[in-house]
């Protein structure tokens with residue numbers, strides 16, 4: 001049955017681990033543009049976590065990146081509504097054109113492609129975020145134009 005004491009313990013145990021970690025990771029990423037590998041042991045020591053735990057949190061949350069991003073960032077929505085409208089084909093199109101997959105950056109450091117899971121723009125699926133700008137109803141042609149602009 002319900003036990004508030006147990007629930008409190010569960011909540012507290014989470015608070016003690018990921019609580020301060022997330023805001024710190026956000027700060028580090030906004031300062032450095034990514035969460036540098038070198039920060040992991042520092043965080044682990046400071047928060048009494050293992051390095052694996054810190055690394056696990058960084059990779060679990062799609063907002064954090066472990067590598068510096070390219071000059072342009074293209075976030076391609078891969079959540080359900082967008083998938084049903086061809087988001088996977090768009091990812092495949094990018095893979096063919098740029099020779100990179102989701103989570104990767106082109107060799108020249110120009111473009112990073114990242115998956116996102118719903119941009120709140122499902123009515124205009126498939127959706128993407130091109131350098132912070134929301135774009136909807138993307139088809140192959142439109143995607144090519146976005147990449148053209150980033151490569152220009």
Ligand code: FES
Nearest residue numbers: 077079082119121
């Ligand atoms: Fe892509 Fe919602 S599923 S914007």
